[in-house]
Each structure stands twice: as C-alpha cells, then as structure tokens.
Amino acid sequence: MMKSGNAQVLEPADKTSTSSTRNVGKAVRRLEDLRIIRGKGGYTDDIELGNQHYAAILSSPYAHARIKRIDVSKARNLPGVVLVLTGQEAAKITRPMTSRAATVSPKSHYIMANEKVRYMGEPVAAVVATSRYIAQDAVDLIEVDYEPLPVIASIEDAMKKDAPRIYEELDSNEIVTDHFEFGNLKRAFQEADRIVKDRIRIHRYASTPLETFVVNAFYDQTRDELLAYATDQQPGRTVGSVSACLGIPSSNIRLIVPPVGGGFGYKLAVWQYVAIISLLSMKCGKPVKWVQTRMESLYAFHRPRGYMDAEFALRKDGKILGVKLTDWQSDGNWPYVSALYSLIKFANMSGVYEVPNLQFEYHCVATNDPPVVQDRGVGKPFMAFAFERMMDLSAKELGIDRARIREVNFVPPEKMPYTTASGEVYESGNYPLVFKKALEMSRYNYWINEIPKLRKEGRYVGIGIGCAIEPGTSNLGYYFLSKASEPDYNGAGQMSTVEIGQDGIIKVNMNGPEIGTGHVTTITQVVGDIFDVDAEKILVDSWFDSAHGHLTYAGTYSNAFNDVYLGAVMTAAKRLRDKALRISASYLHLPLESLSFRNGGIFSEEAEKEVLTLKQLAKISYGQLLSFPKGEEPGLKVVAGYINPTAKPFVRSDFNVQLTHANSTHIVVVEVSKDTWAPRIIDYVIVHDAGRVLNPGIVEGLAIGSTASGIGGALYEEFLFDQEENNLTLTFGDYMKPTAMEIPEIRLEMHESPAPNTVLGTKAVGEGGAITSLGAVASAVENALEPFNVRIRSLPITPENIWRMIKDTDEYRKLKGAN
Amino acid sequence: MTVVNIKINGKKYSDDIEDRTLLVHFIRDHARLRGTHIGCDTGHCGACTVLLNDRPVKSCQILAVQVDGESIETVESLEGSDGKLSIEQEAFREHFAMQCGYCTSGFLMMTHHLIREYPELSREEIREKLHGNYCMCTGYQQIVDAVQDAQKRHNDKKS
Ligand code: FES
Ligand code: FES
Numbered sequence: 001m002m003k004s005g006n007a008q009v010l011e012p013a014d015k016t017s018t019s020s021t022r023n024v025g026k027a028v029r030r031l032e033d034l035r036i037i038r039g040k041g042g043y044t045d046d047i048e049l050g051n052q053h054y055a056a057i058l059s060s061p062y063a064h065a066r067i068k069r070i071d072v073s074k075a076r077n078l079p080g081v082v083l084v085l086t087g088q089e090a091a092k093i094t095r096p097m098t099s100r101a102a103t104v105s106p107k108s109h110y111i112m113a114n115e116k117v118r119y120m121g122e123p124v125a126a127v128v129a130t131s132r133y134i135a136q137d138a139v140d141l142i143e144v145d146y147e148p149l150p151v152i153a154s155i156e157d158a159m160k161k162d163a164p165r166i167y168e169e170l171d172s173n174e175i176v177t178d179h180f181e182f183g184n185l186k187r188a189f190q191e192a193d194r195i196v197k198d199r200i201r202i203h204r205y206a207s208t209p210l211e212t213f214v215v216n217a218f219y220d221q222t223r224d225e226l227l228a229y230a231t232d233q234q235p236g237r238t239v240g241s242v243s244a245c246l247g248i249p250s251s252n253i254r255l256i257v258p259p260v261g262g263g264f265g266y267k268l269a270v271w272q273y274v275a276i277i278s279l280l281s282m283k284c285g286k287p288v289k290w291v292q293t294r295m296e297s298l299y300a301f302h303r304p305r306g307y308m309d310a311e312f313a314l315r316k317d318g319k320i321l322g323v324k325l326t327d328w329q330s331d332g333n334w335p336y337v338s339a340l341y342s343l344i345k346f347a348n349m350s351g352v353y354e355v356p357n358l359q360f361e362y363h364c365v366a367t368n369d370p371p372v373v374q375d376r377g378v379g380k381p382f383m384a385f386a387f388e389r390m391m392d393l394s395a396k397e398l399g400i401d402r403a404r405i406r407e408v409n410f411v412p413p414e415k416m417p418y419t420t421a422s423g424e425v426y427e428s429g430n431y432p433l434v435f436k437k438a439l440e441m442s443r444y445n446y447w448i449n450e451i452p453k454l455r456k457e458g459r460y461v462g463i464g465i466g467c468a469i470e471p472g473t474s475n476l477g478y479y480f481l482s483k484a485s486e487p488d489y490n491g492a493g494q495m496s497t498v499e500i501g502q503d504g505i506i507k508v509n510m511n512g513p514e515i516g517t518g519h520v521t522t523i524t525q526v527v528g529d530i531f532d533v534d535a536e537k538i539l540v541d542s543w544f545d546s547a548h549g550h551l552t553y554a555g556t557y558s559n560a561f562n563d564v565y566l567g568a569v570m571t572a573a574k575r576l577r578d579k580a581l582r583i584s585a586s587y588l589h590l591p592l593e594s595l596s597f598r599n600g601g602i603f604s605e606e607a608e609k610e611v612l613t614l615k616q617l618a619k620i621s622y623g624q625l626l627s628f629p630k631g632e633e634p635g636l637k638v639v640a641g642y643i644n645p646t647a648k649p650f651v652r653s654d655f656n657v658q659l660t661h662a663n664s665t666h667i668v669v670v671e672v673s674k675d676t677w678a679p680r681i682i683d684y685v686i687v688h689d690a691g692r693v694l695n696p697g698i699v700e701g702l703a704i705g706s707t708a709s710g711i712g713g714a715l716y717e718e719f720l721f722d723q724e725e726n727n728l729t730l731t732f733g734d735y736m737k738p739t740a741m742e743i744p745e746i747r748l749e750m751h752e753s754p755a756p757n758t759v760l761g762t763k764a765v766g767e768g769g770a771i772t773s774l775g776a777v778a779s780a781v782e783n784a785l786e787p788f789n790v791r792i793r794s795l796p797i798t799p800e801n802i803w804r805m806i807k808d809t810d811e812y813r814k815l816k817g818a819n
Numbered sequence: 820m821t822v823v824n825i826k827i828n829g830k831k832y833s834d835d836i837e838d839r840t841l842l843v844h845f846i847r848d849h850a851r852l853r854g855t856h857i858g859c860d861t862g863h864c865g866a867c868t869v870l871l872n873d874r875p876v877k878s879c880q881i882l883a884v885q886v887d888g889e890s891i892e893t894v895e896s897l898e899g900s901d902g903k904l905s906i907e908q909e910a911f912r913e914h915f916a917m918q919c920g921y922c923t924s925g926f927l928m929m930t931h932h933l934i935r936e937y938p939e940l941s942r943e944e945i946r947e948k949l950h951g952n953y954c955m956c957t958g959y960q961q962i963v964d965a966v967q968d969a970q971k972r973h974n975d976k977k978s
Contacts, residue, residue: 029912036920037908037927039854039894046853132844133837210858210866210921210955261856261921262955294859516919516956697915701957705918708958732863732953740946740959769958 010524010535023525024760027697030521031535032259032514032542042542044214044231044258049287052216053082055280056135057290058125058142059299060117063368063725064166065146067116067124074141075127080134083284084142086125087112090279094245097272101339101479102176102364106167109335111245111275116149118166118333119370120727121299128280128288151725152367155306155330159365166333166366173366175331175338178482180652182421183357185313188322192313196394199309200386201794204369204719206302207376207709207770208737211261212294213270215277218287226253226282230274233263233513235544236554238271245275246282257544263515264709265557269301269373295730300370302719304329304341308386312394313357318405320394322357325349325386331364334371338364340479341372341379347471347658348380348771350420351387352431353409358421368725374557376709377470377767381774384468388775389793392465392782401448402465402779403439407432417756423654425646426469426661428753434687435467435665437749442667442685455787460672461682462786464779467665468772470690471658472559472764475647478657488552492560492644492659495549496568498527498576499637502622504614506531506538508573510565511549512556514542517766518698519561523569525694526760530573533600537614549639559764562694563660567642567759576638580621584612586629587620646757660755662763664688666707666776672784674815677799677806679715679781681744686772689751691763696750699765704746707769712738714777718796787811823887827852828896838884843867845883846893854894854924858953865952868925869893875932877951894924897931906972907931907965916965918956925952930966934973942967 010028035041072084091114099105108114112123125142129135152158152166158173166173189195217228226248232238235255243250255274260267273290281288306329313322327345331338342362349360395405411418413430420426439445447463454461477487497509508523520540527538544554556565577597584602585592594605602612612620620627621636628634648656669683686703693699716736720728729735754761774795781802782792788806806812824833825845832850846855846869858866860879867878870892878891897905907930910916917923926949933940933948940948945966946959954962 027915030915030917032920033912033917036917036923037894037904037911038898039852039924041854041856041920041923043853043856043921045847045857048851133839208955209919210864210953211856211919212858260919262919264955291857294861294864516917516921518918701915701918701961704958704960705956706958709955731861732859733861737953737955739950739953740963741950743959745942746958746960 010528023528024694027695028521028525030518030698031524032518032520042258043211043261044216044229045291047216047229047258049216049218051286053128053130053284053286053288054132054135055277055288055290056127056132056139057123057296058139059296060113060120060122060124062117062146062148063120064149064151065117066149067113068145068147070125071143072125075138078134078138078141080130081127081138082130082286083128083280084125084138085280085283087114087123094275094279097336099175099335099338101343101483102335103483104170104175106335107169108167111272119300119368120725121296121370123276126276126280128284128286153721153723153725154367155328155365158367166368175335175364175366176482177363179361180422181359183322185322185324185357185359188357189313192321193316194314194398196312196314196390196397197310198390198393198793199307200389201307202305202382202385203795204302204305205713205717207264207266208297209262209264209266212292212297213267213273214291215270215274216287216289217274217278217281219278219282219285221285224252226278228274228278229256229258230270231260231267232257232270232274233260233265233267233515233557234553234555235513235546236550236552238274239546240552241271242275242278246279253546255546257513259542260513260515263513263556264376265374265378266301268555268557269371294732298730298735299727301373302370303375304331304372305369306330310386310390312390314394314398316398318394318398318400318408320353320355320409323355324359327360327362329362329364330367330369332369332371333366335366337372337374339482340374343479343481344657345379345383346422347424348383348469349422351384352411352467352469352663354411355421370727376706376770380471380767381710381771384771385774385778388466388468389778392779393791403444406435406465406467410435423648424656427755427757429661429663429689430753431467431663434663434689434751437751438665438667438685438687441687441747441749442669442683444667447669451783458674460674460784462670462780462782462784464668464670464776464781464783465665466772466776466779468663468775470662470664470764470768470771471660472662473563473644473659474558474560475656475659476553477650478655481650481652481655490650491647492564493551493641494554494564494568495551495639495641496565496572497548497637497639498569498572500576500580500614500618502618504618506533507541508538508569509541509545509548510569511544511554512561512565513544515556517561517702518695521698522694526566526570527573530570530577531597533597537600558658559766562760562762563758564642564644567644568640570759571642572638572640575640576636579638580617580636582629582632583621584617587627644757660691660758660763662688662690662765662768664768664772666772668776668780670777670780670784672781672802677802679784679797679802684744684746686746686748686769687751688748688765688768689753690765690768691755691758692752692761693750694760694762699750700748702765703748703769705769706767707746707773708738708743710770710773711743711777714774714795715797716742821884823883825883825886826890828892836883838882840883841879842881842883842886843878846878846891852893852895856921856924858921863953865925865929866922868928868952870928870932875929894927897927906976907969910965910969910972914961914965914968916957916961922952922954926954926962930969933966934970938974940970
C-alpha cells in the first residue's frame with residue numbers, strides 16, 4: 001500500500017485551470033516527480049544486473065589517422081579484465097553502417113574504428129572488467145600506433161579537387177547534394193525592387209543532456225537472447241540496427257528504455273554503443289554496463305556546422321517575392337544521418353511568411369568533424385536563424401522597421417490551412433496576432449524610442465525580434481527525397497498497449513521512452529478522462545519495452561508525443577473501454593447502451609448506480625468466460641495503433657515533412673557592456689502558440705527550457721577545434737553551458753490555435769525556444785551594436801566575437817579615444 | 820584497499836574499498852543509494868551534490884576515504900519516515916521544477932542548505948547561489964520559483 005502523502009493523485013498545482021474536463025487542460029502536478037524527488041528516478045545507470053561487469057572504451061586521440069598496430073596484451077593481463085576487443089576484431093564479426101539518406105554509402109564505417117580513425121573520440125577498442133575502475137585502467141594499458149593522416153577541417157578543404165577522402169571508397173567527400181525549385185524564381189527575381197544577399201553561418205553546439213549514454217546488456221548464451229537497457233530515444237530503430245549489425249534476429253532482442261535523463265535528440269545516436277556493448281556481452285557471456293563519461297559525450301554527436309547562402313527578392317514595401325537558399329553543411333563523418341539536417345528545413349523553410357517562390361539547394365560534406373545527431377530541432381533552428389537574420393537585413397536595406405517587414409509578410413490567418421511552396425501544410429494559427437501580443441508585452445515601441453536615448457548616455461541597448469514555426473511530428477522518410485529508392489519508413493504513427501490488470505488497475509504502455517516531458521502525467525490525464533477514473537487507478541509504464549507492440553521507428557522525438565502517441569493510447573483505451581462494457585453488459589444482462597465508465601467503476605443508467613467495480617470487471621474478464629458475449633475474447637488487453645492522416649506521400653514537387661506547426665514570437669532586450677562586450681539579456685518575452693495546452697505547468701517548462709538551450713547556443717556554447725581537429729572543449733569548464741545566472745527571467749504567454757489534425761488539438765512545444773531564440777537574440781545584439789554598423793552572421797555572440805566584429809570600426813576608435 | 824565507515828542518512832555503511840573510490844561511487848555502488856547522480860565527473864554540474872556535515876559538496880570531487888567517519892545526507896534523507904514529503908520536495912513538485920529529473924537531487928540538496936543558511940534570498944541571489952548546478956531541461960525559472968517557495972514555507976514553519 002502507498003503511504004499517506006505518496007498517493008498517486010492528480011492534484012491541481014496552484015494555477016488556474018482552463019478546461020472543464022476531469023483532467024485535461026489542468027496544471028495537475030506531475031506524477032513523475034513523485035519518483036524523482038525521492039531519488040528513485042530509476043534511470044538506466046540505476047539498474048544493476050547480477051554478476052554485473054563494466055566496460056570502458058578507448059577513444060582515438062587523432063581526428064584522422066591510420067591504425068598501424070594495436071597491442072592489448074598488457075590490458076588483457078590485468079587482473080579483473082575479462083575481455084579486450086579491438087575495432088579490427090569487431091569489424092570481422094559485424095556489418096558496417098550504411099547511409100540512411102545519402103545517395104552514396106561508404107562501406108568502411110563500423111561501430112568501432114577499423115583501419116583508420118576519422119574523428120577525435122572515435123571508439124578504437126573496448127574492455128570488460130569486474131569493476132569500472134579496472135576497465136578504465138585496462139584501457140590506459142592498450143598501446144596503439146597511429147600514422148596521422150591529413151586532416152579535413154572545413155567544407156572548403158573537403159571540396160578541393162585533390163582533397164584526401166574521408167571514405168576512400170567514395171569518389172568525393174560530398175555525400176549528398178540536391179536541388180529543389182518551387183514556383184517561378186526567375187520572374188520573382190526579375191520583378192524584385194531589391195535583392196538582398198548574405199551568407200549566414202551556424203556553429204557546432206549541442207544539447208548535452210545531463211545524463212550521458214548508458215548501456216547495460218546481457219547476452220544469454222543459453223537462449224541466444226539479448227537483453228539490453230539503454231538511454232535510447234529511438235529504440236524501435238535500434239532493435240533493427242543492432243540486429244543488422246550483430247546478426248541477432250530482432251525477435252531475440254529485448255530492448256528496454258528506463259526513464260531517460262534528458263533526450264534532446266542526442267540519445268538518437270546511442271544505438272552504435274548498444275551494438276558495441278551487446279557485442280562485448282556476447283563475447284564474454286557477462287552482463288556488461290557502460291556509462292559514458294562527460295568527456296566522451298562531448299567528443300561527439302553535435303549539431304553540424306555550416307553556412308547558408310541566402311538571396312531574397314523583395315518589393316520595396318518589404319514583400320518577399322522569392323527566396324533562394326544554398327545550404328552547405330559539414331556532416332562530420334557519420335553518413336548515417338547525412339541530409340537529415342538539410343531536408344528537415346523544408347518544415348520551416350518559409351517561416352511564418354508567405355514565400356510564393358522558393359529554391360533550395362543543399363550539400364552535405366564529410367570532414368574530420370565528429371559525427372552529428374538530430375539535436376533539438378535538427379536543421380530547423382538554423383533555418384529559422386538564417387531566415388530571421390535575412391528579414392532584419394532586408395528591413396535595414398529597404399529602410400523599414402523590423403516589425404513592419406514581418407507584418408507585411410505573415411501568412412494571413414484567413415488563408416489557414418496554408419500550403420507552402422514546397423507543400424508543407426500549416427494547419428492553423430494566427431501569426432499576426434501572436435506577433436502583436438508579443439510587441440505589446442515587450443513594449444516594443446517604448447524601447448524603439450528609448451534605445452537612442454540610452455545610446456546618448458553611452459549604453460548599448462538593443463531590442464530584437466524572432467518569429468518562427470516550430471514543426472512537430474515527422475512524416476518519416478522525408479530524408480529519402482533525394483534518393484530514388486523506397487524509404488524504410490513513411491508516415492507518422494505509433495502503437496500502444498492498454499490493459500485493465502487482474503487487480504483492476506488500468507495499465508498503459510505508450511511504448512516511447514520517457515525523456516522528461518511529462519508523458520506519464522499527460523497520459524494519466526487523458527486515460528483518466530476516457531475511463532472517468534482517478535489517477536491512483538492508472539499505472540502508466542515509464543519504460544519502453546520492445547516486447548510490447550511498437551513500430552520500427554518507435555521513439556520519443558520530433559514532438560510527436562501529443563499527436564500520434566496520444567492517438568495510439570486513446571485508440572487502445574477506447575477500444576478497451578468498449579470491450580469491457582460489452583463483457584459487463586453480457587454478464588449483468590443489461591443493455592449495452594445503459595452502461596458507462598463512471599467515477600472509477602461501471603455505472604448503469606437503468607439501475608442508477610455503480611454495478612461493477614474495476615476489480616469485479618477484471619475478475620469476470622480474466623476468469624468467468626462463460627458469461628461472455630458470443631465471439632468475445634478473454635482478457636482486458638488491447639494493442640492498438642494510430643496514424644496521423646495528414647502525412648502525404650513523397651512527391652518532389654509537393655510534400656510535407658512535418659505535420660503540426662506551432663509558432664512563436666520572441667522579443668528580447670539586450671544590453672552590451674562597453675567594458676567587457678558581454679551581452680546581457682534585460683527582458684525576454686515569448687508568445688507561443690502550441691495549439692491546445694493539456695497541462696500549462698508542463699508546457700511552460702518546455703517553452704522556457706527550450707529557449708534556455710537556444711540562448712546557450714546563441715551566446716555561449718561552441719565546440720572548438722584546432723587545425724588538427726582536436727576538440728578543445730571536453731569539459732563543462734571549456735564548453736560553456738548557461739547556468740541560472742545567465743538565463744534571464746522569461747515572460748511567457750500562450751495563445752491557443754488548436755490543430756485540426758491531432759487528437760486533442762495540440763502542437764509541438766519542446767523545440768520551439770531552441771528554434772526561435774537564435775534569431776531573436778542575434779537581432780537584439782545587432783540592434784544594440786547599431787552605432788558600430790556591424791552585421792551578426794554567426795553565433796555564438798561571445799564578448800570576444802563582438803570585440804572582433806567592432807574593433808576596427810570608427811565608433812570603437814571614437815570610444816577608446818574618448819576613454 | 821581501505822575499510823571506511825561512512826554515515827549516510829543516519830545509517831552506517833562500512834566497506835573495504837579501493838583508495839581511489841569517489842564518494843559518489845561509494846554512495847551509488849556501495850551504499851546502493853541511486854538518488855545521487857553523475858552528470859560530468861569534473862565538478863561542474865552539481866548533479867552529485869550531497870551534504871557533508873550539513874554543507875553542500877560535490878561528491879564526485881571527494882574520495883570516500885576522505886570522509887571516513889563523517890556524516891553525509893543525500894536526497895533519500897528528505898522524505899520523512901512517515902512518508903511525508905519535505906518542504907523542498909513539495910515546492911519542487913508544486914512548481915514543475917523538473918523535467919527529466921536528473922539534476923533534481925542536486926538542486927534539492929542545495930535548496931535544503933540555502934533556505935537554512937539564508938533567511939531571505941532574492942531571485943537574483945538564488946540564481947547566483949545555484950550557478951554550480953546545471954539543469955539542461957527547465958531553463959531554471961521554475962527551479963527558482965521552487966526555491967523561493969521552499970524558503971517561504973521554511974520561514975513560515977519557523978515563525
Ligand atoms: S558529477 Fe559532480 S559536479 Fe558533475
Ligand atoms: S530536469 Fe533534466 S537536467 Fe534538470
């Protein structure tokens with residue numbers, strides 16, 4: 001029994017509710033928190049298997065080198081070591097990784113480096129020992145002779161004719177390139193009053209969840225079955241990938257994902273390590289746990305760096321006639337996700353604006369940068385950043401206000417649902433209204449008047465605007481747009497299992513990892529409404545378990561939870577409800593229509609009272625089979641699926657990459673110190689439209705949290721490399737995350753335009769801040785630095801980078817002369 | 820190898836350990852209290868924060884042998900034996916001050932210390948005092964709300 005005060009009850013937090021249903025729409029306190037605040041999070045590293053052994057991995061100190069010799073004899077002889085496996089040995093018994101989206105696929109990329117290393121931090125060998133300390137000692141005893149190879153540190157170097165190749169079996173370092181055109185660009189550019197061009201850059205940064213990768217795997221040699229626990233955001237795919245890599249039938253793999261200590265896309269890349277650790281367990285027969293160190297996690301799996309050449313054709317009132325974009329991206333050397341960053345940009349390529357004519361060309365290039373992963377928002381933050389920078393720049397060149405140029409171009413609400421030039425469907429929204437609210441909240445006009453006055457007092461204050469679309473729910477397979485073959489996946493859907501257990505408890509397995517976004521609470525709210533029961537009668541499983549029904553791409557990403565996951569849970573729950581009522585009616589000899597779930601039991605209109613408790617219902621359904629209606633199957637367990645109906649098949653002239661489109665405006669006021677050139681945020685306003693809000697407390701946290709991660713990317717965080725592509729940022733002392741001191745107080749307001757194409761009208765919220773903030777912050781700092789007449793084309797806007805930008809300007813000389 | 824005796828949450832744990840065993844590993848692997856987490860192993864993130872004789876410390880920066888005979892409090896100490904949540908736990912839950920929760924134990928222990936050490940803290944001061952604790956999920960605002968509220972609850976209880 002639960003102790004008092006521990007009971008799982010959905011209690012409203014001290015916030016106003018917005019809905020009249022039992023649960024949905026209310027800021028009920030999170031059920032997850034009851035585990036967390038007691039230190040019972042139950043993360044992957046908290047699980048200990050019997051006879052637990054530990055792995056450690058030797059990482060390459062070079063970015064590009066041939067492995068001439070590996071000597072593991074000292075490591076093998078260390079007491080406590082049970083296995084040492086080199087990449088070269090692993091390559092003999094595993095299959096190489098292939099490209100998902102790229103049109104060419106290397107054949108030499110294995111889960112550990114084989115003949116050569118291609119980035120600093122690439123796994124070279126692995127050790128299993130009786131303790132984590134011994135495993136690490138053994139790694140230090142492995143001797144490797146490397147022959148350094150010329151390093152490719154930039155897109156330009158990679159594209160040179162005689163450039164050394166990252167993959168020698170390929171003709172070029174360019175892994176994939178493509179060109180799309182929608183509408184009549186030629187005419188748009190001919191008719192334009194003004195053409196504005198620039199090159200906008202994006203740097204390497206990443207979301208760095210506080211929990212690193214953890215894998216705990218046991219290959220049972222008596223049953224030839226693999227059981228693995230992992231911090232995995234896309235376990236559905238991992239099962240298939242590990243199966244293909246190690247040659248274990250997928251039916252013999254059980255993958256469990258306990259609650260994850262932060263996902264942010266980073267944990268889509270863990271599968272390679274699930275394969276490595278599983279292989280170690282297969283070889284040594286022990287349960288093997290590996291906990292990635294922070295340094296290992298900073299080596300690799302970042303957002304890619306690159307740049308975009310943008311050309312805007314504009315009328316003199318600011319109206320956009322056409323946009324040409326050419327995207328160059330250094331995908332590092334994990335062709336596995338090459339093209340994903342570029343192609344997903346179609347989801348928000350036109351932002352909140354009408355762009356009738358659009359051209360997009362992209363190039364993904366292999367370099368000795370470390371591999372990339374689909375970090376929070378994937379290509380969308382950069383897309384929004386580049387677009388919003390161009391909006392500011394266009395305003396400047398046309399001599400109109402930055403707010404005005406946006407107003408001229410917003411998709412008008414009466415055109416909803418609006419289809420963009422490439423076929424993305426914006427299902428609902430009122431962009432001008434969201435914008436107007438944000439202008440008011442931030443007192444935009446006040447600041448526009450005030451800033452010149454402050455400048456006269458020697459203060460560099462600026463205000464900036466960012467508007468963006470936050471797409472959610474991937475129509476999977478979009479990354480095959482450049483490939484002729486069929487994608488492994490398409491569409492957007494999920495599966496879920498809902499049952500009433502033999503004790504009358506309603507059990508839900510949503511079968512997507514719980515990554516901290518409140519899924520257990522939300523599902524409890526929704527299921528509570530369907531069965532009209534209290535939270536204490538509902539048990540939502542916070543594990544993904546591949547033993548339950550799931551899709552091949554099951555995972556928690558692309559903001560799909562509130563859409564297809566809830567859809568699957570609701571479909572299963574309703575089917576289960578109907579089945580339970582049929583059994584009850586037959587058992588009680590009452591008309592089916594007279595029965596319903598009410599207040600935690602089964603209620604009869606005729607009898608005007610509760611006629612069965614859930615426990616009684618379970619007893620009948622699991623045991624008293626002769627009272628069933630004809631044809632009814634025993635038990636109370638339903639596995640069901642759901643598909644979002646608005647995904648289109650992929651035709652190059654008309655496709656939708658994502659299915660929901662939240663939007664937001666961020667307005668930021670910044671002051672730049674003239675002593676240190678450090679920018680400080682004075683005010684931060686967000687108006688966000690994420691469709692219907694199911695739990696305001698959760699949504700607020702996600703909107704603010706994602707914004708904080710964007711502020712980190714805009715002002716502080718960058719992975720730095722020297723000329724040899726050595727990563728110089730391998731601790732949090734060098735890779736600067738913003739703390740509570742740097743993140744400002746954020747004023748947030750929600751606007752609700754329900755999505756017509758999701759089960760409860762929700763849209764995305766977990767990536768929005770990361771997408772919109774980059775442009776807003778840059779806009780504000782540029783505005784603050786207006787006297788220096790500089791353009792911000794890249795991030796992060798550190799004091800040093802500001803100083804480099806302004807140090808040769810007249811204003812700077814004037815200022816320093818005056819001092 | 821050295822035998823150490825460490826009191827954690829009022830209970831004695833004794834084990835024969837390698838001298839280099841970090842306190843955080845002692846807590847997690849030897850005492851098997853998994854509420855204290857490791858987020859960086861370099862002393863930056865604060866996920867491993869515990870109280871050593873009532874002062875917050877980062878347990879990844881201390882060897883277990885250094886605290887032989889001393890007294891440690893971890894997140895598991897907060898809940899009353901009757902199952903009643905502590906002020907800090909209540910406040911964090913009320914304000915949605917966690918998402919994935921990986922950082923939460925560290926923040927709770929810091930909060931436990933701060934609201935007793937300082938009678939009053941402004942939001943800005945709270946932010947400054949928390950700068951050794953990283954949260955990658957929340958953007959800190961709801962955490963600051965929770966600390967403020969915990970302080971108020973603590974002061975109300977005292978008066
Ligand atoms: S794990 Fe100790 S400070 Fe990060
Ligand atoms: S809640 Fe995830 S790190 Fe703080």
